[in-house]
Amino acid sequence: MSSASVVGTRGLSFAYRAGAVPVIDDVSLDLPAGAVCSLTGPSGSGKSTLLYLLALMLRPAGGEVVWDGRPASSLPDAARSRLRAAHVGFVFQDALLDPSRTVLANVCDAALFAGMPRATATARARDLMGRFGVEHRGDHRPGEISGGQAQRVAICRALLTDPRVVFADEPTGNLDDTSAEIVWQALVDHAATGATVVVATHDKTLAARADHEVRLTVEGRVTTRTGVGS
Numbered sequence: 001m002s003s004a005s006v007v008g009t010r011g012l013s014f015a016y017r018a019g020a021v022p023v024i025d026d027v028s029l030d031l032p033a034g035a036v037c038s039l040t041g042p043s044g045s046g047k048s049t050l051l052y053l054l055a056l057m058l059r060p061a062g063g064e065v066v067w068d069g070r071p072a073s074s075l076p077d078a079a080r081s082r083l084r085a086a087h088v089g090f091v092f093q094d095a096l097l098d099p100s101r102t103v104l105a106n107v108c109d110a111a112l113f114a115g116m117p118r119a120t121a122t123a124r125a126r127d128l129m130g131r132f133g134v135e136h137r138g139d140h141r142p143g144e145i146s147g148g149q150a151q152r153v154a155i156c157r158a159l160l161t162d163p164r165v166v167f168a169d170e171p172t173g174n175l176d177d178t179s180a181e182i183v184w185q186a187l188v189d190h191a192a193t194g195a196t197v198v199v200a201t202h203d204k205t206l207a208a209r210a211d212h213e214v215r216l217t218v219e220g221r222v223t224t225r226t227g228v229g230s
């Protein structure tokens with residue numbers, strides 16, 4: 001993958017129902033690699049939807065998501081799944097852990113599916129879980145940990161494969177200030193390795209610290225800002 005721009009959109013449009021007002025309307029943007037981009041906008045403006053489209057989990061109604069300058073959203077399902085497994089870490093808004101699996105299994109499962117050897121996945125998972133203060137919860141089920149711990153487990157899962165692109169939907173929403181700072185710094189550090197990191201957030205202070213900002217309007221359009229982050 002090139003380091004200039006990994007993921008972008010060209011005239012992207014999406015509606016949840018055919019004929020409905022589009023949630024995303026003719027959006028073209030490039031997400032730079034090696035930087036953190038915040039995705040902001042009012043509630044319901046389509047931040048989660050845009051993340052799902054960029055991560056190839058939804059198919060656009062019009063336009064295209066491009067990966068490394070090549071069409072990605074119009075690829076067959078199997079090819080899109082392969083791209084996702086190989087290159088994407090996704091932190092869902094409500095963590096979305098599998099309640100039937102242990103915390104450690106939740107962190108490792110996607111990496112194992114992507115072909116990482118179990119010993120490597122387990123060692124990396126334990127390392128990350130230590131960094132995020134949830135190492136003692138590995139044998140627990142998601143129902144036995146707090147919302148903030150679940151969010152940190154979801155971050156561990158997203159970073160386990162060292163993905164080229166990380167999409168994080170309100171990753172600090174459930175966290176106290178100290179944990180939020182640890183998560184933010186981890187995302188900044190991950191971007192510094194050359195990855196593309198996109199963080200949907202309502203937190204204006206956090207958004208202002210990002211290198212770039214994509215702001216969605218309720219009409220499903222975007223404005224962008226490039227600044228100096230921290």
Ligand SMILES: Nc1ncnc2c1ncn2[C@@H]1O[C@H](COP(=O)(O)OP(=O)(O)OP(=O)(O)O)[C@@H](O)[C@H]1O
Binds near residue numbers: 016023041043045
């Ligand atoms: N599965 C769905 N089916 C139909 N409409 C949906 C679905 N998911 C979201 N929407 C609608 O799409 C619009 C965008 O929702 P989305 O969750 O992307 O916004 P958001 O900016 O992430 O919101 P928030 O900040 O509240 O999380 C909203 O009007 C929402 O009601």
